[in-house]
Amino acid sequence: MTVGEAIPDLATKLLRGDRSATARALTLVENGEGPADAILEAIFPHTGKAHRVGVTGPPGSGKSTLVGGLARLLRAEGVIVGVIAVDPSSPFTGGALLGDRIRMIGPSPDDGLFIRSMASRGNPGGLAAATADAVDVLDAFGAGCVIVETVGAGQAEVDVVSLADTVCLVLTPESGDSIQAMKAGLMEIADIYVANKADRPGADRLVHEIEASKKATRTEAAPVITSVATRGEGLEDLRAAIERHRKDQIEGAGWRERRRQATRRRIASIVEKNLSQEIWVGDRRGLLDEMTDRVLDGEETPRKAAKKVLQGS
Amino acid sequence: MTVGEAIPDLATKLLRGDRSATARALTLVENGEGPADAILEAIFPHTGKAHRVGVTGPPGSGKSTLVGGLARLLRAEGVIVGVIAVDPSSPFTGGALLGDRIRMIGPSPDDGLFIRSMASRGNPGGLAAATADAVDVLDAFGAGCVIVETVGAGQAEVDVVSLADTVCLVLTPESGDSIQAMKAGLMEIADIYVANKADRPGADRLVHEIEASKKATRTEAAPVITSVATRGEGLEDLRAAIERHRKDQIEGAGWRERRRQATRRRIASIVEKNLSQEIWVGDRRGLLDEMTDRVLDGEETPRKAAKKVLQGS
Numbered sequence: 001m002t003v004g005e006a007i008p009d010l011a012t013k014l015l016r017g018d019r020s021a022t023a024r025a026l027t028l029v030e031n032g033e034g035p036a037d038a039i040l041e042a043i044f045p046h047t048g049k050a051h052r053v054g055v056t057g058p059p060g061s062g063k064s065t066l067v068g069g070l071a072r073l074l075r076a077e078g079v080i081v082g083v084i085a086v087d088p089s090s091p092f093t094g095g096a097l098l099g100d101r102i103r104m105i106g107p108s109p110d111d112g113l114f115i116r117s118m119a120s121r122g123n124p125g126g127l128a129a130a131t132a133d134a135v136d137v138l139d140a141f142g143a144g145c146v147i148v149e150t151v152g153a154g155q156a157e158v159d160v161v162s163l164a165d166t167v168c169l170v171l172t173p174e175s176g177d178s179i180q181a182m183k184a185g186l187m188e189i190a191d192i193y194v195a196n197k198a199d200r201p202g203a204d205r206l207v208h209e210i211e212a213s214k215k216a217t218r219t220e221a222a223p224v225i226t227s228v229a230t231r232g233e234g235l236e237d238l239r240a241a242i243e244r245h246r247k248d249q250i251e252g253a254g255w256r257e258r259r260r261q262a263t264r265r266r267i268a269s270i271v272e273k274n275l276s277q278e279i280w281v282g283d284r285r286g287l288l289d290e291m292t293d294r295v296l297d298g299e300e301t302p303r304k305a306a307k308k309v310l311q312g313s
Numbered sequence: 314m315t316v317g318e319a320i321p322d323l324a325t326k327l328l329r330g331d332r333s334a335t336a337r338a339l340t341l342v343e344n345g346e347g348p349a350d351a352i353l354e355a356i357f358p359h360t361g362k363a364h365r366v367g368v369t370g371p372p373g374s375g376k377s378t379l380v381g382g383l384a385r386l387l388r389a390e391g392v393i394v395g396v397i398a399v400d401p402s403s404p405f406t407g408g409a410l411l412g413d414r415i416r417m418i419g420p421s422p423d424d425g426l427f428i429r430s431m432a433s434r435g436n437p438g439g440l441a442a443a444t445a446d447a448v449d450v451l452d453a454f455g456a457g458c459v460i461v462e463t464v465g466a467g468q469a470e471v472d473v474v475s476l477a478d479t480v481c482l483v484l485t486p487e488s489g490d491s492i493q494a495m496k497a498g499l500m501e502i503a504d505i506y507v508a509n510k511a512d513r514p515g516a517d518r519l520v521h522e523i524e525a526s527k528k529a530t531r532t533e534a535a536p537v538i539t540s541v542a543t544r545g546e547g548l549e550d551l552r553a554a555i556e557r558h559r560k561d562q563i564e565g566a567g568w569r570e571r572r573r574q575a576t577r578r579r580i581a582s583i584v585e586k587n588l589s590q591e592i593w594v595g596d597r598r599g600l601l602d603e604m605t606d607r608v609l610d611g612e613e614t615p616r617k618a619a620k621k622v623l624q625g626s
Contacts, residue, residue: 156401
């Protein structure tokens, strides 16, 4: 296929809600292949409408079950839903995880639900950028809500969900003892806390600890929803809290400011990625080789060598 | 404490094998705090002696159990062992994971074994750099072998273990169906394959599939060890394979070339990290703000905006 002809075609089909065109566009965008730029360009005017919901939390907190239940609720309301499950720690390109998700959400074909999994690609900075691109594709496809779910809650995951309009942080009584040990920056991103597996011992303490930590993390406005996702309990409360956050943001100045920050980070990460590719040309590459030998010979520490490469001397 | 006085002191104690000085040095290095540079500088001439062994593989492949068993074997030989367990997907700063490891390796105090866990810090590029620094600290402490173990096998994990002299890739019969689906770049890094949980159905097929994939991944020289880590089976074979790889490398040209590549990547990642911090000054920051607004107003796509920020116009 020639790019000049096929890409506008693909974009047109995608914008009409064609699933197979959407799937192909997602693959191109995920791989960052040449035509990806042209597709993103063509669909860009049709993006920005979907509500972007991020769901993160420690491994084992029940995020997938929660997202599955949430997607079902939204579908029952007639909302077209996109789900992007991001796993930076997986070496697999998607098949297995995707199968699990489809089983979880339900086996019946549903034209209003689009699920995609994304594994680590190139570099983790690239993963956040690729996820933002994939959200744009599902947005252009017609999704009213795109849920971005992560497997863990490390830095790569936080980078990925920080593009969302509404971020849900899922915790469990098991993480209760450890809220103090959570790394800086995780609790701060929550718009909504979910205390999942609330039928287990320690649930009250978890809620109490979340409430107690709100001031320090400047998340006083974030509600705490208790849920037992495996039994569907608390899902409607979560759905309502997400909708309330969206409304509050749109009615206040929050929405534009939030998107501004996300867009800013998105542009910055593309700049940084491109820059790190462009830096290794000509003299600098030679200097890197020279400095590598000096470190190997014990004449220079790695950090001093890096400083010299950066200064170009 | 004043840095000028205390750091040489800390470094001296560390080099004498003082555990609490080593622990403090690791914390400074992990946090990338100011004194870290001075410590790394002071210990640098005393590094490069330890054998650096990386252990990676998909989540659930039994890496921790394998590393625990390997550490016990090495200790029985009288080798001083360092273990760094790296979890880029964890939001916790180390406590819980570390407790698990200590239980796993054995409760008795052992001055010749140093275990440390590292979670995601700042950014994943920074995690690989911080791990390399931590390996240097344990090397200077006197470890004859430093094992770097990852929780998953995503890009961040591959970056982390690619600093090792010997990389073990742990797979299980469960990953058998999926070797085809593994992302490019994972199989290529193996010096030794471990087919763990070899008592489960599908183990023969796994070994067969690894062998069949060797040519495409240019890992013909990598042996395939079968193991059942939970029963201690195959650990001595693995220990022997690691030692054989070390000897082959030292006797051939492999060792220096390997360390050259690792050192090169290490310097490059520090350069890229520093660069991405330095780029956002003066005009570029203003340009980023301007471009953010243009993207929000639909006048520019994120990629085109990034290009303009990079070009400075």
